[in-house]
Ligand code: SF4
């Protein structure tokens with residue numbers, strides 16, 4: 001019988017101690033960021049959506065080879081007069097449905113000083129259809 | 141039949157064993173795990189974990205990926221401790237290529253892996269509380285985990301799939317003022333442990349629900365090949381960081397906490413102590429952070445010589461191993477992952493027998509599985 005009551009006492013004491021920890025935190029500043037209204041700035045190295053610079057790309061295919069999920073496709077520009085392949089692209093396409101946001105393509109890209117394909121800080125990136133995930137850059 | 145007829149015929153005296161499915165959609169299986177329980181009333185007489193719902197065939201995918209590309213896939217095994225996965229893959233490939241990463245890379249790797257261990261055990265701490273019925277610890281644990289993820293985000297650019305530890309070193313050096321931020325996090329973390337003890341560890345209800353439940357004896361643990369905190373909870377002092385040091389772990393002073401009885405409580409307690417040890421290791425690694433290069437010289441296209449290798453590390457869930465065969469190509473010929481969660485899960489069929497249904501979730505939670513790693 002005594003054991004029964006000591007048990008009740010012990011449990012209630014432990015619960016109150018636990019509540020005290022919670023209570024102390026109640027009056028500290030909130031940790032939550034109210035997302036759509038407040039936004040955090042991503043750090044420098046943040047791997048957000050990929051951006052592509054269609055004019056500096058040399059169509060060297062290194063990013064295509066580096067990508068682990070084969071989500072990059074490109075077509076080099078062929079000069080219609082001489083029928084020669086030039087160091088330019090016709091179009092460049094990334095399938096964001098497959099992309100891992102892993103930066104391997106950016107690391108492989110040889111263009112300097114700015115990489116042709118690189119991660120931006122963008123993270124609000126929603127599509128309603130899978131076809132929209134195929135983003136294509138076309139050089140006129 | 142009406143009730144009277146049943147009584148007259150004595151049909152109510154016939155008892156049958158019942159099959160109960162726990163999962164695959166159950167909030168406390170921590171993913172898509174199905175456990176087929178055979179019940180005699182409320183007592184479990186057989187349990188069979190069924191896995192494979194999250195199978196992505198990464199071992200096969202590896203045969204079609206170059207060595208650096210496979211790192212991206214390794215992030216997705218145990219997604220709560222992706223740094224460990226990165227590390228073990230790099231160690232395996234470095235063994236094949238016979239590359240030795242510079243000292244600084246070793247330190248950075250240790251820092252990242254140990255921070256990741258804290259983050260991973262925090263998830264365990266939080267979700268185990270929920271499994272038992274305490275919601276508050278979860279919020280506390282995730283607050284701290286968020287801080288670790290912020291640190292990782294600064295260093296690698298991602299919050300879960302880091303791809304930071306690379307073959308021959310790491311992705312990049314630490315950003316400026318990262319060390320300061322990490323130190324202030326460690327100070328913050330040290331003050332949180334007493335709070336955790338008040339919230340959950342010292343709670344008599346929690347102790348009643350976990351002590352003496354799901355006992356795994358030492359013999360069983362060894363027979364099943366259980367590793368990690370689950371093995372140490374049974375009182376066996378085995379930790380690859382001590383017994384087979386990699387990444388200069390031999391330089392750091394830390395204890396390996398072990399339990400006594402191998403019950404849920406011991407497995408829980410070992411993890412809480414391990415977080416404290418990890419804080420110590422990170423502090424030492426930051427103190428002794430050498431200057432210099434973060435990357436060894438690695439050829440641009442990796443073609444390891446013909447051969448096979450096995451590398452293993454102490455991941456948060458046990459010893460994580462990679463067995464890989466190279467046929468002198470730029471893609472591995474075969475990769476096998478020794479996933480600790482998968483092997484630890486097998487002990488469930490043993491320790492659940494004889495328990496009550498209400499203890500199943502407590503037992504399952506204490507094994508701390510990640511289904512991404514179980515199914516790979
Ligand atoms: S980020 Fe990774 S997955 Fe995405 S396009 Fe680049 S290499 Fe491919």
Ligand code: SF4
Nearest residue numbers: 057058060061063109
């Ligand atoms: S984006 Fe860079 S790596 Fe890819 S084809 Fe263009 S120049 Fe080469």
